[in-house]
Amino acid sequence: xxxxxxxxxxxxxxxxxxxxxxxxxxxxxxxxxxxxxxxxxxxxxxxxxxxxxxxxxxxxxxxxxxxxxxxxxxxxxxxxxxxxxxxxxxxxxxxxxxxxxxxxxxxxxxxxxxxxxxxxxxxxxxxxxxxxxxxxxxxxxxxxxxxxxxxxxxxxxxxxxxxxxxxxxxxxxxxxxxxxxxxxxxxxxxxxxxxxxxxxxxxxxxxxxxxxxxxxxxxxxxxxxxxxxxxxxxxxxxxxxxxxxxxxxxxxxxxxxxxxxxxxxxxxxxxxxxxxxxxxxxxxxxxxxxxxxxxxxxxxxxxxxxxxxxxxxxxxxxxxxxxxxxxxxxxxxxxxxxxxxxxxxxxxxxxxxxxxxxxxxxxxxxxxxxxxxx
Amino acid sequence: xxxxxxxxxxxxxxxxxxxxxxxxxxxxxxxxxxxxxxxxxxxxxxxxxxxxxxxxxxxxxxxxxxxxxxxxxxxxxxxxxxxxxxxxxxxxxxxxxxxxxxxxxxxxxxxxxxxxxxxxxxxxxxxxxxxxxxxxxxxxxxxxxxxxxxxxxxxxxxxxxxxxxxxxxxxxxxxxxxxxxxxxxxxxxxxxxxxxxxxxxxxxxxxxxxxxxxxxxxxxxxxxxxxxxxxxxxxxxxxxxxxxxxxxxxxxxxxxxxxxxxxxxxxxxxxxxxxxxxxxxxxxxxxxxxxxxxxxxxxxxxxxxxxxxxxxxxxxxxxxxxxxxxxxxxxxxxxxxxxxxxxxxxxxxxxxxxxxxxxxxxxxxxxxxxxxxx
Numbered sequence: 170x171x172x173x174x175x176x177x178x179x180x181x182x183x184x185x186x187x188x189x190x191x192x193x194x195x196x197x198x199x200x201x202x203x204x205x206x207x208x209x210x211x212x213x214x215x216x217x218x219x220x221x222x223x224x225x226x227x228x229x230x231x232x233x234x235x236x237x238x239x240x241x242x243x244x245x246x247x248x249x250x251x252x253x254x255x256x257x258x259x260x261x262x263x264x265x266x267x268x269x270x271x272x273x274x275x276x277x278x279x280x281x282x283x284x285x286x287x288x289x290x291x292x293x294x295x296x297x298x299x300x301x302x303x304x305x306x307x308x309x310x311x312x313x314x315x316x317x318x319x320x321x322x323x324x325x326x327x328x329x330x331x332x333x334x335x336x337x338x339x340x341x342x343x344x345x346x347x348x349x350x351x352x353x354x355x356x357x358x359x360x361x362x363x364x365x366x367x368x369x370x371x372x373x374x375x376x377x378x379x380x381x382x383x384x385x386x387x388x389x390x391x392x393x394x395x396x397x398x399x400x401x402x403x404x405x406x407x408x409x410x411x412x413x414x415x416x417x418x419x420x421x422x423x424x425x426x427x428x429x430x431x432x433x434x435x436x437x438x439x440x441x442x443x444x445x446x447x448x449x450x451x452x453x454x455x456x457x458x459x460x461x462x463x464x465x466x467x468x469x470x471x472x473x474x475x476x477x478x479x480x481x482x483x484x485x486x487x488x489x490x491x492x493x494x495x496x497x498x499x500x501x502x503x504x505x506x507x508x509x510x511x512x513x514x515x516x517x518x519x520x521x522x523x524x525x526x527x528x529x530x531x532x533x534x535x536x537x538x539x540x541x542x543x
Numbered sequence: 544x545x546x547x548x549x550x551x552x553x554x555x556x557x558x559x560x561x562x563x564x565x566x567x568x569x570x571x572x573x574x575x576x577x578x579x580x581x582x583x584x585x586x587x588x589x590x591x592x593x594x595x596x597x598x599x600x601x602x603x604x605x606x607x608x609x610x611x612x613x614x615x616x617x618x619x620x621x622x623x624x625x626x627x628x629x630x631x632x633x634x635x636x637x638x639x640x641x642x643x644x645x646x647x648x649x650x651x652x653x654x655x656x657x658x659x660x661x662x663x664x665x666x667x668x669x670x671x672x673x674x675x676x677x678x679x680x681x682x683x684x685x686x687x688x689x690x691x692x693x694x695x696x697x698x699x700x701x702x703x704x705x706x707x708x709x710x711x712x713x714x715x716x717x718x719x720x721x722x723x724x725x726x727x728x729x730x731x732x733x734x735x736x737x738x739x740x741x742x743x744x745x746x747x748x749x750x751x752x753x754x755x756x757x758x759x760x761x762x763x764x765x766x767x768x769x770x771x772x773x774x775x776x777x778x779x780x781x782x783x784x785x786x787x788x789x790x791x792x793x794x795x796x797x798x799x800x801x802x803x804x805x806x807x808x809x810x811x812x813x814x815x816x817x818x819x820x821x822x823x824x825x826x827x828x829x830x831x832x833x834x835x836x837x838x839x840x841x842x843x844x845x846x847x848x849x850x851x852x853x854x855x856x857x858x859x860x861x862x863x864x865x866x867x868x869x870x871x872x873x874x875x876x877x878x879x880x881x882x883x884x885x886x887x888x889x890x891x892x893x894x895x896x897x898x899x900x901x902x903x904x905x906x907x908x909x910x911x912x913x914x915x916x917x
Contacts, residue, residue: 171599173588175794195590201582208575214547216569216766225545252626255793285788392590394798414658419629420549424768425800 183532186502203432215428219421223250262289270318277507295509302334326359326474329518346380363473364451456526460533499535557906560876577806589802593795597624627772636663644692651881669883676708700733700848703892720754733848738825830900834907873909
């Protein structure tokens with residue numbers, strides 16, 4: 170069977186583990202409009218080998234967009250245009266770490282980031298998380314013990330737990346990073362996807378420090394297939410990445426998509442799409458929350474992002490539940506996937522971005538049936 | 544000053560060192576047509592996280608295109624979609640080599656590839672080249688001495704020398720690669736840019752062997768800003784690349800550009816553009832050849848590609864000449880850039896793709912003036 174997208178699902182399967190936007194939500198018409206606009210402008214710089222750190226005109230538009238949404242000034246020269254956060258993490262590991270360096274990660278954390286860190290032979294040490302995010306107050310003894318070079322955090326609507334790092338903890342984390350010279354990699358992919366309440370100050374506010382790199386992407390707020398993201402950090406860090414042989418040879422990482430998305434930004438299409446996508450995701454979040462009430466699962470309702478993180482009754486194992494669930498036509502991500510120490514066996518992650526509310530409810534109903542037959 | 548493209552030139556400067564297509568030659572209208580076509584189709588898979596090795600539908604179209612132009616059958620499952628050859632080389636070094644491995648490179652070779660190999664701490668050993676390309680007959684003792692794991696060759700219209708590897712030497716190289724288990728990285732970016740005579744069989748014909756990887760790109764035949772290329776090899780080698788944490792997380796490397804270029808291929812626009820680009824480059828090659836006749840330089844007229852490789856009179860040093868040339872408003876790449884051992888000081892490379900014939904002639908006239916004042 171021919172495959173175009175990353176996941177190929179079985180007919181009728183509802184896979185609540187897929188952390189992708191729904192294909193039908195991707196704004197094909199808006200992107201068509203943006204592309205037509207870009208092609209109609211004078212010049213073809215977006216089709217040429219691009220400036221190493223990214224097109225300055227795109228960085229200007231992106232800085233304006235981020236400043237407006239973050240609520241503080243983002244300087245264009247702190248932005249490095251990437252192929253998304255996965256590629257940005259890959260680059261950071263490559264140019265700003267050494268094999269054997271210790272990296273702290275949240276337990277639980279985004280499992281595929283762990284795979285990238287493993288590629289670079291980093292020594293992955295999990296640190297605990299609670300309802301206010303990374304337990305920063307417990308960090309100092311662990312820092313003294315393990316001497317980490319890096320710390321990877323998803324500080325808002327965390328994948329998978331849904332929790333956000335409080336303002337107070339952000340400040341404390343920054344102090345620790347400065348004191349112990351730890352490079353904080355803040356994966357802020359869900360920052361602009363806050364549906365309830367006010368988001369805390371993005372870590373991107375602190376890139377005057379050379380200890381903070383904020384990572385962002387258009388994958389969750391526009392379209393993953395663009396492979397377009399950004400890394401927001403002190404300019405001296407950006408220069409190191411641009412010294413890569415790959416960049417020196419091939420130039421900037423994504424001139425073409427940058428050109429099209431520059432038009433999305435200039436025409437205000439990104440703003441309007443973001444507003445509509447947030448409204449849709451918010452309603453899906455509520456729908457999943459409603460449906461989950463019938464199930465014997467403990468959870469904190471998320472305020473943004475893509476995910477619910479659920480605790481099973483103590484006797485139940487998520488991996489065993491998954492095997493039974495698949496037979497009922499529903500899938501999810503079991504807890505141990507997100508653990509750097511193969512724990513969390515009675516947790517699971519559900520995603521509400523990939524299906525509409527009707528299918529989400531049907532998926533949860535199948536999960537309910539599965540749990541009742543265990 | 545705001546910078547969009549990789550090179551920012553001074554006003555009035557003619558930089559014959561830039562190995563890029565001219566921006567005015569990039570087919571903006573055709574790409575606009577292709578993008579509009581892609582956006583008008585049902586589905587939005589090209590905007591979603593993509594299949595790890597690349598979109599199967601794009602791989603099918605690409606295989607058909609390559610089969611037609613190469614003159615032998617290219618199987619879709621031997622193609623891995625990349626962000627161009629620079630990224631492909633980067634990936635190959637990462638997943639198919641170890642620091643300290645010996646890599647043979649042609650002397651001279653593409654200087655920015657050497658930078659990528661150095662990033663991966665490969666031990667770069669130059670091997671000689673003559674008018675028939677890599678001197679394969681002299682390779683065996685060097686292989687025995689250095690035990691290379693990799694060999695990087697630009698087997699056609701070589702950058703910088705312009706020479707092409709003969710059919711007989713290709714066969715001998717394949718035998719050596721099999722015997723000594725050397726992975727041959729064949730950078731065939733200029734294969735489809737043959738303006739005179741018949742190109743030898745592309746190395747892509749031999750990917751049944753697990754010792755050959757052929758690298759191709761749309762950068763020189765369509766538009767570099769797309770960051771779209773391919774790696775053509777035995778499927779077992781492709782699988783190793785797709786295991787990358789970056790790919791497992793972010794999916795295929797370039798779904799969006801793949802979708803647009805798929806339309807270029809489907810609509811026959813790539814074929815017609817390639818034909819017109821070849822005609823233009825051919826005329827520029829001839830114009831540069833004509834202009835060069837007045838200068839005391841030895842060279843073999845290239846039959847394709849982008850470059851002339853010129854030998855200066857013995858007493859003249861290319862780096863010193865360059866300093867004087869810059870004052871006359873013309874630049875080029877001096878020979879030592881292409882040497883893994885800082886030799887080749889009385890050679891220089893000129894590119895004929897970046898300017899029209901009038902400007903090329905003016906550039907050569909400035910070089911003539913410079914040489915006369917030395």
